Amino acid sequence: MDERQAIQRLKNGDISGLEFLVVRYQVKAVRTAWLITRDLGLAEDVVQDCFIHAFRAVRGFDETRPFEPWFMRSVVNASVKMMQRSAKQVEVEDEADEVILAELARRVESVEAQMESIEVQNQIWDALWRLSPRQRAVVVQKYFLEMSEKEMAEESGAAVGTIKWLLNAARERLRRLLAERSEG
Amino acid sequence: MNEKRMKDALEAIARRGVPEDVNLMPNIAAGLERRTLMTTLRTRPVLMLVLVLLTLALLSGAAYAIGRMSGYIPGIGMVDQSVQLRVLAEPVTVTREGITLTVEQAVLSADKTVLIYKVEGIPVDAYASEGEGEGGEPNSVSVSSSTVIQEGTPDVEYSSSVSTQCVADEHLILPDGSIVRVSGGGMYGWLTGFESHYEYDPIPSEVNQAVFVVACIDGTTPGKLPENWEIPLRFVPAPPDMTIFPVIEATTTGESQSALTIEKVIETNDGYILMGKFRLIGYPSNVDPNDVQTNWVKITDGEGRIVDVLPFTEGVQSGIKTPGEFTWAYEIKGKQHTWPLTITMDAVYVNLLDTTAEFEFDAGNNPQVGQTWTLDPNVEIAGYEIREVSIKRTGRGYEFQFKVDPNILLFMPEIKGFPSSSGTGGNDGFGAGRIYYQLEYRNPPSGKLTVRLSDVSVVIYGPWEIQWSPEDTPLKP
Incomplete structure (x- = not known):
């Protein structure tokens, strides 16, 4: 069975189609959700719900298109919503965001020779956690899922410009901070 | 920024946090099964269930009793059947400016009211993003009285009423004007919508109608979507073939x-x-x-x-x-x-x-952001060893990283005499022996400080x- 056949089976209510997709994408999906929620239990719950929703919503899905971006978008969005509702996120004001993002940018720059260092990974991980859920989701989509802006905007139901703004906000702020530092 | 290196770092972090042997299929299959049961509401007649119940009670030599006529409705939960159960007469859908709100199901029992509603068609740009809205001062943070522990990487929950998002404030208004509010429940969402399963206080058995009020679409930016939804609901006796499993x-x-x-x-x-x-x-x-x-x-x-x-x-x-x-x-x-x-x-x-431990560290009179202290605190908490503490001054406070006995799941640090304005923390999963915490302050303290550890969770075998x-x-x- 390939992905297209699996989606066709899923559309017919055949759970074996879902099983194929779960096996193929569950690890990446849980890792994506975990990078945003930092809670394995929550991440698994999010992904389970997304698969269940996919089972119900797949009728409207065009099986000629890849399943992964469509599904991962729902995982990212559900993770952000979960965090926004869970009250686990410390609210950070703009001023704090600058400090945190500057720190993240510095970490990213400084890791060129030592990216394998667990300590550096921990530092990035901690800096990432201090971003807001939405900013964290943007970083995860861009760098972990390697989604293009076009992919991020597709099938969103919103204006491309709005989506681009949403998905690039953290990256642009990072760039600005880096530029200011180099000018200084 | 080097995108490849960032991706490598995130992949390495994710590999450490989420094992390869994740297997979600059993829970997904169970979730689908429950949903099917919930929506079809078809199986055994109630009479047959009563017969099964009586048979089981007889077989068990009266070891079981039917407690308060409790029943279990898949997708709804436990209900008290001591009064006639009622359900929503029919699903009610209202569409405004492309947003569809459907009250799909309601079950009214003696002990609670369960209401399931779904919202669809939410534009992504309607969700509140950081910095939007009126903002406001963060409230002082309080830790919930019972620490929520989850598998994997448990975190301590903080309360904060900072909100730049709409809060739905769902409630029911009865014909006499009284208001029935949410008492529990949960929700899950997807890209353009969510489904809410909330429990409300019970509605008197003689009341067969109510108005469901949703102030706004939860999580969206105030003013972007239609607000003040009012949906009339009508309740009828539950059909005799409704699936209700007896709770013995x-x-x-x-x-x-x-x-x-x-x-x-x-x-x-x-x-x-x-x-x-x-x-x-x-x-x-x-x-x-x-x-x-x-x-x-x-x-x-x-x-x-x-x-x-x-x-x-x-x-x-x-x-x-x-x-x-x-x-x-x-x-x-x-x-x-x-x-x-x-x-x-x-x-x-x-x-x-009521278990605490304390240690001291000297941050100096003028600690700098990024300055780090690594201590051997030489303390135990309830006999469990705290092996190392790394404390870093951050922009707004201090970040703690503890290496501890792996049987310690979590504890909460505080700097005595200096209530933090916010904070978050957690661990790297049970057995990792690493607990981290970040405390933030309006005016971060300095000098000789005493760190107090409390709210300790450990594992016993x-x-x-x-x-x-x-x-x-x-x-x-």
């Missing part, structure tokens, strides 16, 4: 000396749901059992074979936790087993109440066992 309460006499007890049994179409309690026997009163991790529980049949089970959560864990015990529930797949089943818990999480079979009476520990 196990009656016990005297004070149980067993850590594990079975208190309720539900026979479903394809198995059993067992619900019980865990109490620690012979431990000091400040050792408060809190939870069990799924992989510490196993259920075996009479020949020692592992039985296929799923954690059962529908409505079981709601309510206030009783000190000294926690509730557990598992769904056993299938009815053809070699009885009796043996339920074993190898370990449990416990909270150590059993095993504890109980046996059960459908005909078993009385239940044997």
